[in-house]
Amino acid sequence: MSLSIVRRMPRLLVVLTTAAALAGCSSGADTDAAPSSGDVVVKTDDATCELSAATAPAGTVTYRVTNAGSKVTEFYVYAEGDRVVGEAANIKPGGSRDLKVELASPGTFTVACKPGMVGDGIRHEFTVTGATSTGNADEKVTRAIAAYREFVGGQSDELVARTTEFVVAIKAGDVARAKSLYPQARLPWEMIEPVAESFGDLDPRIDGREDVVDEGMAFTGYHRLEKDLWVTGLQPDSTKIADQLLADVSDIAAKAQTVEPDALSIANGAKALLDEVATGKITGEEERYSHTDLWDFKGNLQGSQAALETLRPVVTPRDAALQQALDAKFAELNMLLDSHRSGGAYVSYTRLTDADVKKLTVALDALAEEVAKVPGVVAG
Amino acid sequence: MSSREEGVSRRQLLVGSAGVLGVAAGAAGGYAAGPASRRDAGAGVGPAPAALDAPVAFHGEHQAGIVTPAQDRLHFVALDVISKDRAELARMLERWTNAAERMILGAEAAPGGLVGGGPHKVPQDTGEAYGLPASGLTITIGFGPSLFDDRFGLANRKPVALQKLPAFRGDRLEAHRSGGDLCIQACANDPQVAVHAVRNLVRLGFGVVSVRWSQLGFGRTSSTSTSQTTPRNLFGFKDGTSNVKAEEPDALAEHVWVQPQDEAGAGAWMTGGSYLVARRIRMQIEVWDRTNLLEQEQVFGRGKQEGEPLGETKEFDRLDLDRTGPDGKPLIPTTAHVRLAHESQLGGIRILRRGYNFTDGTDGVGHLDAGLFFIAFMRDPRRQFVPMQRALAAKDALNEYIVHTGSALFACPPGTEPGQPWGRALFA
Numbered sequence: 001m002s003l004s005i006v007r008r009m010p011r012l013l014v015v016l017t018t019a020a021a022l023a024g025c026s027s028g029a030d031t032d033a034a035p036s037s038g039d040v041v042v043k044t045d046d047a048t049c050e051l052s053a054a055t056a057p058a059g060t061v062t063y064r065v066t067n068a069g070s071k072v073t074e075f076y077v078y079a080e081g082d083r084v085v086g087e088a089a090n091i092k093p094g095g096s097r098d099l100k101v102e103l104a105s106p107g108t109f110t111v112a113c114k115p116g117m118v119g120d121g122i123r124h125e126f127t128v129t130g131a132t133s134t135g136n137a138d139e140k141v142t143r144a145i146a147a148y149r150e151f152v153g154g155q156s157d158e159l160v161a162r163t164t165e166f167v168v169a170i171k172a173g174d175v176a177r178a179k180s181l182y183p184q185a186r187l188p189w190e191m192i193e194p195v196a197e198s199f200g201d202l203d204p205r206i207d208g209r210e211d212v213v214d215e216g217m218a219f220t221g222y223h224r225l226e227k228d229l230w231v232t233g234l235q236p237d238s239t240k241i242a243d244q245l246l247a248d249v250s251d252i253a254a255k256a257q258t259v260e261p262d263a264l265s266i267a268n269g270a271k272a273l274l275d276e277v278a279t280g281k282i283t284g285e286e287e288r289y290s291h292t293d294l295w296d297f298k299g300n301l302q303g304s305q306a307a308l309e310t311l312r313p314v315v316t317p318r319d320a321a322l323q324q325a326l327d328a329k330f331a332e333l334n335m336l337l338d339s340h341r342s343g344g345a346y347v348s349y350t351r352l353t354d355a356d357v358k359k360l361t362v363a364l365d366a367l368a369e370e371v372a373k374v375p376g377v378v379a380g
Numbered sequence: 381m382s383s384r385e386e387g388v389s390r391r392q393l394l395v396g397s398a399g400v401l402g403v404a405a406g407a408a409g410g411y412a413a414g415p416a417s418r419r420d421a422g423a424g425v426g427p428a429p430a431a432l433d434a435p436v437a438f439h440g441e442h443q444a445g446i447v448t449p450a451q452d453r454l455h456f457v458a459l460d461v462i463s464k465d466r467a468e469l470a471r472m473l474e475r476w477t478n479a480a481e482r483m484i485l486g487a488e489a490a491p492g493g494l495v496g497g498g499p500h501k502v503p504q505d506t507g508e509a510y511g512l513p514a515s516g517l518t519i520t521i522g523f524g525p526s527l528f529d530d531r532f533g534l535a536n537r538k539p540v541a542l543q544k545l546p547a548f549r550g551d552r553l554e555a556h557r558s559g560g561d562l563c564i565q566a567c568a569n570d571p572q573v574a575v576h577a578v579r580n581l582v583r584l585g586f587g588v589v590s591v592r593w594s595q596l597g598f599g600r601t602s603s604t605s606t607s608q609t610t611p612r613n614l615f616g617f618k619d620g621t622s623n624v625k626a627e628e629p630d631a632l633a634e635h636v637w638v639q640p641q642d643e644a645g646a647g648a649w650m651t652g653g654s655y656l657v658a659r660r661i662r663m664q665i666e667v668w669d670r671t672n673l674l675e676q677e678q679v680f681g682r683g684k685q686e687g688e689p690l691g692e693t694k695e696f697d698r699l700d701l702d703r704t705g706p707d708g709k710p711l712i713p714t715t716a717h718v719r720l721a722h723e724s725q726l727g728g729i730r731i732l733r734r735g736y737n738f739t740d741g742t743d744g745v746g747h748l749d750a751g752l753f754f755i756a757f758m759r760d761p762r763r764q765f766v767p768m769q770r771a772l773a774a775k776d777a778l779n780e781y782i783v784h785t786g787s788a789l790f791a792c793p794p795g796t797e798p799g800q801p802w803g804r805a806l807f808a
């Protein structure tokens with residue numbers, strides 16, 4: 001995943017009535033308030049979907065939907081690409097429902113009645129006129145980005161410092177010390193991996209595995225030294241590999257300080273770190289010689305948590321329940337992972353039983369499902 | 381029947397006639413027709429043989445997927461609850477109910493689930509069933525005995541009939557294919573629809589439940605309605621000819637649905653529900669296939685082509701267990717499967733079988749890992765499945781060719797009304 005700047009969507013806040021918020025499970029929270037003049041009255045049955053107006057000025061639009069058909073129906077307001085701006089689900093035969101939608105920018109939308117809840121529904125164009133209602137630049141987002149850059153900067157420094165120590169041990173031929181420093185040098189790397197990965201060929205040179213090195217490229221970096229330390233013993237060119245690693249790591253650390261993320265890329269990076277755990281660490285593939293996968297696991301997890309911590313002031317007001325769930329699931333997985341520590345170090349991956357791996361996987365699934373919701377929340 | 385019968389497709393056989401189709405459409409429409417008519421069109425009330433791609437009503441006195449004419453495909457999953465929070469579990473069941481109500485109609489698991497969240501949100505529906513018809517999807521859930529331990533304060537709600545099944549002679553049960561706190565049985569006439577349903581419910585349950593084991597079934601082995609023909613199992617035989625059928629209301633009340641007097645106290649919430657027994661029965665396919673026809677027919681007690689009881693001519697001819705051949709021996713051997721499983725040998729016990737053939741690839745030594753995923757519904761497993769399986773395990777000639785490798789028991793609660801989540805009576 002890369003941190004390239006992603007175009008932000010204009011924010012379309014959706015304000016649902018209480019009834020619509022219970023979409024899909026609602027009891028008969030039907031409206032009985034008198035319609036006001038600006039409202040769009042929608043009359044629908046099994047075959048028709050009639051609107052009292054096909055246009056509205058930018059701002060909050062209230063659709064008052066009445067279902068005269070024999071099937072349960074739904075009413076949608078779509079932006080381009082069928083992105084749902086607002087929906088009222090489970091409108092029973094004879095029932096009615098209000099849907100309030102914040103259509104802040106002018107443009108063409110699509111509204112649809114969907115008798116029977118399946119298919120494309122009966123569609124009409126709906127035009128929003130006037131000027132974009134201006135929103136304040138979000139101070140919280142700006143601060144979150146600054147906090148994340150600070151975090152990346154700190155970890156980049158740490159990465160260089162620890163890798164320097166590791167390289168010194170290699171060059172001194174001190175295998176025992178190099179082995180103990182290896183997972184600790186990689187910890188900051190794993191915390192900022194999504195940032196590092198955005199720099200083209202540096203990532204494979206630093207972190208490439210023996211079986212995924214591109215044609216024409218040598219097997220270098222951390223994992224080559226890992227193999228030397230744990231399997232083949234230090235080689236004549238180990239020193240050269242170590243020097244190159246330090247140069248590459250210093251290079252990437254300097255570049256990482258210049259990255260200008262946005263809130264969405266921070267959130268996507270947090271999710272990408274957990275994907276790394278799911279596909280590489282929890283399977284024991286990443287550290288196939290040293291079996292120090294749980295250190296990398298911790299690094300990815302901490303990196304993800306730290307990134308989302310910077311977004312807390314953005315997420316909490318928009319979705320407090322999600323923030324609560326994130327806190328709870330991070331705590332659970334951290335606790336479970338730390339139960340595999342012994343004497344300040346994570347145990348070898350080979351000491352995990354199948355049941356241990358399943359428990360970690362289950363807790364990771366639970367966390368990742370929540371983390372995957374954050375980009376949608378910060379994108380608005 | 382005229383010679384036109386030769387042109388009858390499999391689909392037509394299952395559907396019956398156009399007249400039946402009309403009835404079915406009415407029943408499906410009942411979902412949307414308001415509470416008054418819904419009761420009549422309830423999922424468990426009448427058999428509604430419908431077009432293979434039509435929806436099956438979700439709400440009703442009983443859960444769908446029990447007397448519903450058995451669909452062709454199955455995805456069954458057993459789950460463990462990993463959360464310690466009872467309220468979280470109840471909320472998940474509510475999410476499941478909402479998603480199930482939509483999916484059985486062929487809709488996405490959530491409104492706008494395919495692309496409606498826009499580019500930055502994770503789609504709420506996984507998408508592989510988008511555009512496919514409802515395909516007769518039913519989703520049936522159940523609660524295992526282990527759910528009623530001390531974790532959720534449900535110990536005092538445990539039905540008396542929900543006792544872990546005893547060990548049976550010859551069992552070779554594997555822990556990773558047995559047990560579970562919850563189960564989801566998804567049946568459909570399109571495998572993609574059944575798999576989609578389970579996948580999306582499992583996803584809605586992450587953090588609350590984790591999958592313990594699952595089983596795909598690719599062909600039904602039972603008929604649960606007189607509108608259906610009796611299918612064959614992987615041994616090539618028709619089995620379960622005298623299954624309890626949807627058209628037998630008295631037999632359903634007596635053998636399938638839990639009655640008010642069964643569970644007066646802790647388990648009163650089970651009234652209108654049914655117990656599901658699942659057994660993964662591995663068949664020694666290669667050994668069976670090199671067994672001669674006489675032996676095969678003697679093992680089952682039926683003819684292979686017609687499915688007739690030995691000594692008779694048609695599948696549904698009366699099973700006369702007393703008939704003897706010229707040698708004075710019973711025509712249907714004393715160890716024949718059909719004899720031992722017959723109600724007359726079991727004090728009148730019957731069950732509603734709803735099993736599926738399965739193949740899980742090969743077993744590593746070049747043999748098919750295949751067999752019957754036995755599912756049966758009943759009013760009280762202690763009085764039905766347990767004595768029945770004891771009798772079969774002791775004497776059935778079929779035991780030479782099968783081995784039970786998985787086992788589970790679940791209490792499937794009664795059906796729901798609109799606005800009611802699964803298990804509401806239990807968690808109330």
